[in-house]
Amino acid sequence: MKKYLRLCWLALVLALMYLPILILAAYSFTDATTVGGGVSGASFDNYINLFANESLRNMIFGTLLLAIGSALLATIFGTLGAIGAHYSKKLSKNLLNTANQIPVVNADVVTGFSVCVLLIILLGISKDSFIPLVIGHTVLSAPFVYLSIAPKLKQLDNSLYEAALDLGATPAQALIKVVLPQLIPGIFSGFMLAVTLSLDDYFITTYTKPSTFDTISTYVVNATKGxxxxxxxxxxxxxxxxxxxxxxxxxxxxxxxxxxxxxxxxxx
Amino acid sequence: MKLRFNRSQLCIPYALFLILFVIAPLLVIIYYAFSNGQGKFTFDNFIGFFSSTNTLGTLLYSFALAIVTTLLCLFIAYPTAYFLARSGFKKQYVLLMLFILPMWINFTLRITALKEVLTLLEGNISLHPFLNSVIGMTYDFLPFMILPLYTSFLKLDKNLLEAAADLGANKFIVFLRVTLPLSIPGIISGITMVLLPSMTNYVVLDMLYNSTYIMGSLIGSYFSAYDWNNGSMISLVLLVIIFIVTLVTNRFGDKDSDARRTVL
CATH class of the missing domain: 1.20.5 (Single alpha-helices involved in coiled-coils or other helix-helix interfaces)
Structure with missing residues (x-):
């Protein structure tokens, strides 16, 4: 009985979380123009429009490209940073950890605005070059890559690396062939996290994007006003x-x- | 002597990256906040912020909205996380995934869906801006509150609960004296995950009823007006608030349960 009541609570919360999405999904297969408005029949027009409309198609493609590109950059920086920090002296490690924490706790609005002021206003880099946008997204996600690799480094068995050195590998070879493969799960989850952060971002995009470019977030916000x-x-x-x-x-x-x-x- | 490859040198690119694109922008913000359009040092923006009823009102409104949202999230998430972690459901992990899954759908699309439903229920949603802002923020941030609470309940040692029961505590006392104190780190990290975004994520309000009154939106409006100095001042105020909240929560919080990281 008690378990049943608990399940009821969970079901209620889930219903509140999912109902809007599911109702919208149901209406997306009709010809209605507002939720709750008149429905005269089922239709796939919305899905056809989604791929037929060039601006929508470009927007989706651009969002994905930006997410994957910035996530790759973030993964490279974050991975190198985490490995380097792990083998650094305590002081530089702590400094790096602290600096890495800044974008994590900072509000996205402030991160976006500050990157915009430095790169676009002070240094005069054109928004249309996409450089501020890509840098902004990398700033957003690289710290999370760093954070998802750091715990994996702590679990590493250092004797494997030393064994590789004893067997004649150079430090670089040992790092690439012994340490790096053990980090792959962490690197992968960091990469995925970076992709999702970039896909979900609105604020950094809106402060650094070229005026003709839109991601899903900025596009949807403009569309709700139109x-x-x-x-x-x-x-x-x-x-x-x-x-x-x-x-x-x-x-x-x-x-x-x-x-x-x-x-x-x-x-x- | 041969120059040896040192593994710690690998962090140099990332350190440079952080200095250039994280620390330098913040220094530039401080510089802009205390200078005028001609680049001269001034306290005008600072005085302007603290003497304008508009900005101070916005600050208070943001606090009120953020606190109500955080409390509502806590009220919904606490029992949810507790039931999820401690009821011994067979498919506990799948249930948890159901609660996290909405986080992967772009938040602007989720708010669009919410807006349609609220409009259907209430008619004109701009008649109740505060209520609908709280609903929108709660809808957006609830998973961020559930996750850290869930991890802190998972870590809870069953033996402690049994010991308390053996020593004569009834269920209510066990909850009050053992479960609740041990879940405080989870509560604190949940609060940070919700409190700060609900002070700054003005898009939720912007989408719901086309006008916004929170701290984040001030930055947005100064950005549209090309007023970098006042925008920097608002950013600086937000930075100070974030810094204080982080300092407080680092003392009591649970560092392992950063919700955004636990997702994957």
Whole structure:
């Protein structure tokens, strides 16, 4: 009985969290122009518009390109930084940890504004060069890559590295062939985190982007202020698609490790 | 002697990156906050901020909104996280994923969905700006409160609860004297994850009813007006608030349960 009541509470919270998304998803398959408005039939027009409209297509493509590009940069900087810091003296390690913490705790508005003032206003780098935008997104996500690799470094067995040196590897070879492979799970989750942070960002984008370029966030915000119903309802379709992709992704990462576990059990 | 490759040198690119694009921008903000359009040193922006009823009102409104949002999130997230972590559900991890999953959907799209539903329920949503701002912020930030609480409940040692029960405490006392104190680090990190964003994330309000009254929106409006000096002053005020909150929470908080990191 008690467990039943607890499940009811969880179900209620879940319902509140998911209802807006699900209602929007349901309406995205109709020809209605407002939620709760008149529905005269099912339609896939919103989905067709989403891919037929050039500005929407460019926006989606640009958002993905920016997310992957800045995440790659962030992964390179963050990984090198974490490895370097791990083997540094205590003082420089602490300094790096503290500086790394600044963008993590700072408000995105302040990060975006400060990068904008330095690069665009003071140094005069053109927004249209995309340089401030990419740097801004890298500043946002590199610290999280750093943070997802640092604990993996602590768990490393240092004797493996020394064994490689004893067996004749140069320090660089030992680092690339022994240390780096052990960090791959951390590097990968850092990269994924960087991609999601970039995809979700609004503030840094809006302060550093070229005026003709939009990511999903800035595009959606502008679209809610505009009055073009065709674009508004196409965005419902986009929201539904993203929701389905996320669900599929979550199901995949939950099912695949589960299968491996079963296989391991069979072996035993 | 051969020059030896040193592993600690690998952090030089990242250190330079942080100095150039994290520390330097903050120094530039301080410089702009205390200078005028001609680059001359002045306290005008500082005095302007603390003598204008508009900016001070915004500051107070942001605090009120952030505190109410944080309390509402805590009220919903605390039992949720507790039930998730301590009810022994078979598919506990899958349930948790359900609560985190919305975080991966772009927040502007989620707020669009919320706006449509609120409009359907209330008609004109700009009639209740404070209420709808709280709903919007809570809807956006709830997972950030659930996650740190969940990890702090997971870490809770069952033996302690049993010991308290053996020593004669009833369920209510066990919760009050053992569970609640041990979950404080989770509560603190949840509060930081929600409090600061709800003072600055003005897009949520902007999307819900096209006008905003919080600290973040001041930066936005100075940005649109090309007023870098006053914008920097607001950023500096926010930085000081963030710095104070971080100092306080670092003393009591749980460093392992940064929600954004736990996601993956």
């Amino acid at each position: 009055s073009q119903t065709e674009i508004k309802t196409a965005l419902w379709a986009l929201s539904t698609l993203i929701f389905l992709i996320v669900v599929a992704f979550v199901v995949c990462i939950n099912v695949i490790p589960g299968r491996n576990k079963e296989k391991k059990d069979e072996k035993i």
